[in-house]
Amino acid sequence: MAERAHGAVETGIVTVTVRVSRFHPETDRSSGQQDYLVPAGPGMTVLDALVYIKEHLDGSLAYRSSCRMGICGSCGMFISGLPRLACQTQIRALGPVVTVEPLPNYPVVRDVVPDLEPMVTHHTAVRPFIVRGGEEQEYPTAEYLQTPVELDAYLQFAYCIKCGICLSACPTLATDPAFAGPQALAQVYRYSADSRDDGRRARLGAVDIAHGIWRCHLAGACTEACPKGVDPALAIQLLKRLIVADVLGIGRRRGPAPVAPPDMQAQRRPDIPAAPPATVPGGSGAQKNQP
Amino acid sequence: MRESRWWILSLSAAALMVVLLTLHMGLMHLSGLMKVLGVDPGDVRSFAAVMERGRSLAQMVFYLLFLGAALYHGLYGLRSVLLEVTPPRGQGVLSGLVLAAGLLAFAYGAYVTVRTFTG
Numbered sequence: 001m002a003e004r005a006h007g008a009v010e011t012g013i014v015t016v017t018v019r020v021s022r023f024h025p026e027t028d029r030s031s032g033q034q035d036y037l038v039p040a041g042p043g044m045t046v047l048d049a050l051v052y053i054k055e056h057l058d059g060s061l062a063y064r065s066s067c068r069m070g071i072c073g074s075c076g077m078f079i080s081g082l083p084r085l086a087c088q089t090q091i092r093a094l095g096p097v098v099t100v101e102p103l104p105n106y107p108v109v110r111d112v113v114p115d116l117e118p119m120v121t122h123h124t125a126v127r128p129f130i131v132r133g134g135e136e137q138e139y140p141t142a143e144y145l146q147t148p149v150e151l152d153a154y155l156q157f158a159y160c161i162k163c164g165i166c167l168s169a170c171p172t173l174a175t176d177p178a179f180a181g182p183q184a185l186a187q188v189y190r191y192s193a194d195s196r197d198d199g200r201r202a203r204l205g206a207v208d209i210a211h212g213i214w215r216c217h218l219a220g221a222c223t224e225a226c227p228k229g230v231d232p233a234l235a236i237q238l239l240k241r242l243i244v245a246d247v248l249g250i251g252r253r254r255g256p257a258p259v260a261p262p263d264m265q266a267q268r269r270p271d272i273p274a275a276p277p278a279t280v281p282g283g284s285g286a287q288k289n290q291p
Numbered sequence: 292m293r294e295s296r297w298w299i300l301s302l303s304a305a306a307l308m309v310v311l312l313t314l315h316m317g318l319m320h321l322s323g324l325m326k327v328l329g330v331d332p333g334d335v336r337s338f339a340a341v342m343e344r345g346r347s348l349a350q351m352v353f354y355l356l357f358l359g360a361a362l363y364h365g366l367y368g369l370r371s372v373l374l375e376v377t378p379p380r381g382q383g384v385l386s387g388l389v390l391a392a393g394l395l396a397f398a399y400g401a402y403v404t405v406r407t408f409t410g
Contacts (some may be wrong), residue, residue, distance in 0.1 A: 030402060175376055176375040176376070178378065179375075208295045209293075209375055210382050210386075211382075212294060213294075215371065217374060244299060247295045247296060247299065
């Protein structure tokens with residue numbers, strides 16, 4: 001009997017009140033709220049509810065989404081008091097009334113769509129890519145050698161999807177909009193700890209400023225909020241260690257990983273068919289390796 | 292100068308304060324505990340003891356270091372708090388004001404200490 005009752009709850013439809021923040025920049029001076037009654041089945045996410053509202057109740061609602069599977073980072077919202085990805089948040093777990101607001105610490109474009117420009121600005125300022133000296137930067141010759149241990153040094157920080165949720169959770173950013181923010185700082189560590197990179201000095205200098213890394217309070221809210229399990233607070237602490245070691249001239253610093261030498265001895269096994277000819281003349285190594 | 296150098300200085304000042312404050316508390320305020328540990332600092336708060344200590348070179352250096360470390364550490368923390376509510380264009384003025392306040396306080400504290408030393 002108890003199992004049957006439990007099953008009825010699992011499969012039944014409950015009505016959830018979704019209280020959405022509404023703001024139109026051309027007609028509103030400040031944001032308001034609007035309630036929608038949404039029939040919520042098992043497994044329904046907040047993003048599903050917003051899709052339902054837009055399709056059946058109010059086509060003027062604006063929100064941002066794309067992949068619906070926690071990869072693109074588009075649907076970051078302030079849901080029932082916490083910044084989260086709408087596509088990963090089960091609506092029935094939040095009670096009968098669910099509030100949906102735009103991410104804090106960002107300007108609002110419309111309704112629950114934040115302007116992520118502050119994050120993008122800081123992110124691009126720290127050169128979030130592998131930097132190599134000389135012509136290798138513009139004309140890379142081959143892949144760079146890296147051991148699994150060297151990969152582990154930065155791997156978890158490479159899982160950042162740039163959703164901007166960590167910045168909305170950051171208490172420092174709430175009072176200091178010029179603060180670099182956990183996303184950019186974590187990416188500074190991610191690339192500076194990458195053994196293939198040769199741009200550490202410039203990157204560290206970009207965040208070793210008055211509104212840079214030293215303004216972090218180590219509240220850890222960024223780590224709590226990250227939907228991908230990245231630990232930006234840890235990255236910031238590790239980055240502080242890197243910077244102090246750099247300033248004091250202590251610690252070992254090896255040069256960037258070497259370019260992998262071409263495998264001249266490799267030969268195609270006879271049971272593997274030959275690669276098709278290159279579409280760009282002289283642009284493929286496949287033909288060179290053909291016996 | 293890179294911000295990290297100011298930050299390292301602040302941490303160094305904190306470490307120095309731990310040593311100096313331990314000595315200060317032990318000698319001036321925890322004489323009972325020091326006696327248990329086998330050190331009798333005597334009546335350190337009598338007028339004669341204060342005047343004698345004021346004319347000691349070691350004491351003068353001790354207090355100047357203590358003054359400098361405490362002022363730097365405290366004012367760097369204050370600047371960090373104020374920086375959060377100061378836009379980047381105002382941070383130079385803020386740093387200048389905090390530096391001026393620190394120099395003024397250090398000059399006043401050093402004057403009293405040195406004046407006591409020289410009599």
